[in-house]
Amino acid sequence: MIRALMIDVDGVVIRGRPKDGRPWSSRLADDLGLDAEELQREFFRPHWDAVVTGKSTLHDRLAPVLARIASGLSCEDLIAYWFENDARIDRRLLQEIDALRAQGLRACLATNQEHARAAYLMDRLGLAKHFDGIYYSADLGHQKPDAAFFQKVEKAVGIPGECLLLIDDSSANIDAARRMGWKASCWTGEDRLAELVAI
Template identity: 55%
Template sequence: MIRAVLVDVDGVLVTGRPKDGLHWSHDLERDLGIAPELLQRQFFTQHWTDVVTGRAGLCETLAPVLAEIAPSVSSEALLEYWFARDARLEEAVLQDIATLRRNGLTVALASNQEHLRARYLSERLSLAGHVDRFYYSAAIGARKPDSAFYRHIERDLGAPSGALLLIDDTIENVSAARQAGWRAVHWTTPRRLVDIVAETGE
């Protein structure tokens, strides 16, 4: 029997720019003069694992990279731009989360995030008020698909692995959850969470 549903954030609950759903960096070069592929190569490829697992701070790591590739842009300015444009909430998912909670299920977010965006999601987008818990990689010290991420959640919820259901748009994360004994569904197209829970079984 499912006791808790763990919902991924990016790609499931949050889907790009509020106005059109495009990736947050779609107009980055036009707006801030930073080529997305350069930012990917110089920052995300080299530093993101340390940042998203809490081993390095986002601003402290981003600042020297921007000093090289975009000296006129501060890390604070880029983060404000990024977070505001990576904030489209899927209302149907929020509605289904509310329904599942009313039906007695624990619903939590389970996401690879660093501390600043996790706070933005929780407070500015008010996601903390929609779920029972928010598990994210920088706070845990491990990211999906690392098994330590899943084991941390099991311990915190005090639930057996078979009672947990992950809904995630990344197949590697889904496969890792299944290997950990969880139930898991690969989110490829928008669906109703209530239907997924019903289909997955009690």
């Protein structure tokens, strides 16, 4: 019997830019003068693993990169642009989560995030009103699909894996959760949560 939902953020609760659902960096060059591929190459590929697992902060890794590739752009301005443009919330999904929580089911976020965006999601975007908590990689020190991520979440939530249902859009994460004994379902955006819980 499912006792708690573990919901991924990006690709599930959050789906791109608020106005059109496209990736947050789609107009990065036009809006801020920074090439998205260069940002991937110089920041995300070499530094993101350390940031998203809490070994370093977003600001500490991003600031020196920007000083080198976009000296006129502050770290704070880029982060604000990123967070604001990666914030299209699936309101129908939240309504379903609210309904299931009203019936006594717990719902938490289980996501790969660094500290600043995790706080932004819960506080600024208001997801704290719809979830019983958030378990995220920078806080746990491990990211999906690492087995340690699921072990730490399971221990923290205090519910055995066979009673947890992961909703995620990554097949690698789904497979990893199932190997840990969790229930898991790959999110397409077309499903109904109540039906997935009943499976």
